[in-house]
Amino acid sequence: MDTHVNQDFPIDWEEDHYVSRREFFKFMTLASGGLAVGSVAMAAWSKLPRNERTFEPSSIAMRTDLQPGKALAFSYPRPKDLCILVQKPDGSYVAYSRRCTHLSCPVDYQPDKDRLFCPCHNGAFSIEDGHVLQGPPPHPLPQIMLEIRGDEIWAVGVKAGEASA
Amino acid sequence: MKDPRAMRRRQKSPVFVALLLFNLVLVLIQLWLFVSVLEDILASHFAMAIPAAVTSAVILTVNIWMLRGIDRMDANG
Numbered sequence: 207m208d209t210h211v212n213q214d215f216p217i218d219w220e221e222d223h224y225v226s227r228r229e230f231f232k233f234m235t236l237a238s239g240g241l242a243v244g245s246v247a248m249a250a251w252s253k254l255p256r257n258e259r260t261f262e263p264s265s266i267a268m269r270t271d272l273q274p275g276k277a278l279a280f281s282y283p284r285p286k287d288l289c290i291l292v293q294k295p296d297g298s299y300v301a302y303s304r305r306c307t308h309l310s311c312p313v314d315y316q317p318d319k320d321r322l323f324c325p326c327h328n329g330a331f332s333i334e335d336g337h338v339l340q341g342p343p344p345h346p347l348p349q350i351m352l353e354i355r356g357d358e359i360w361a362v363g364v365k366a367g368e369a370s371a
Numbered sequence: 372m373k374d375p376r377a378m379r380r381r382q383k384s385p386v387f388v389a390l391l392l393f394n395l396v397l398v399l400i401q402l403w404l405f406v407s408v409l410e411d412i413l414a415s416h417f418a419m420a421i422p423a424a425v426t427s428a429v430i431l432t433v434n435i436w437m438l439r440g441i442d443r444m445d446a447n448g
Binding site: 227228230231232234235237238239241242244245246248249251252253344345366 | 387388390391394395397398401402404405408409412414415417420421423424427428430431434435437438441445
């Protein structure tokens with residue numbers, strides 16, 4: 207009887223378990239490889255220059271339409287994409303998406319504090335680069351890339367800001 | 372009389388289990404890093420992506436090194 211069993215099942219019980227665990231170890235190492243490849247792919251993807259997107263240029267205002275410390279609303283690139291153009295006190299121009307990154311309320315320019323302010327939940331963004339100064343917004347405001355062509359101000363693209371840590 | 376090969380297996384078993392547990396812990400750390408970085412990237416935070424990738428690659432190297440060690444252990448009987 208014993209001889210029959212040994213012929214039918216020639217692998218020792220201990221050895222059988224050992225082999226199973228070794229196969230499991232190999233599987234876990236394979237999983238480890240998959241996770242490492244995924245992590246490296248995410249790191250490479252995070253370094254891609256994907257935050258600037260160009261659209262068809264559009265004339266948004268004349269230079270004479272604004273004075274330092276004043277703002278003007280416009281739409282870019284689609285009619286429903288609300289934006290705000292600001293002439294800073296030093297005379298330079300900046301433009302941002304007008305939708306707050308919290309709950310999409312329209313932001314307004316506050317010349318006395320030189321910032322963009324969302325009245326819904328007291329969020330505020332820097333006029334310099336759109337980063338979050340206060341409140342619940344999780345991301346900076348996307349910046350509209352501008353070009354001055356003669357007396358006209360043109361919007362040429364959108365630059366998504368990277369979230370601050 | 373007991374099979375001497377099976378005896379050796381029994382002696383190697385605790386070492387193997389320790390390595391297997393260590394491997395499991397390392398893979399869990401890798402999984403945690405992967406999910407954390409994925410969440411960060413979806414929230415537009417990219418600062419942790421490269422350190423996590425380097426750590427994950429180091430863990431993979433350790434796991435492969437342990438697997439080769441087990442293969443060597445088997446080859447030596």
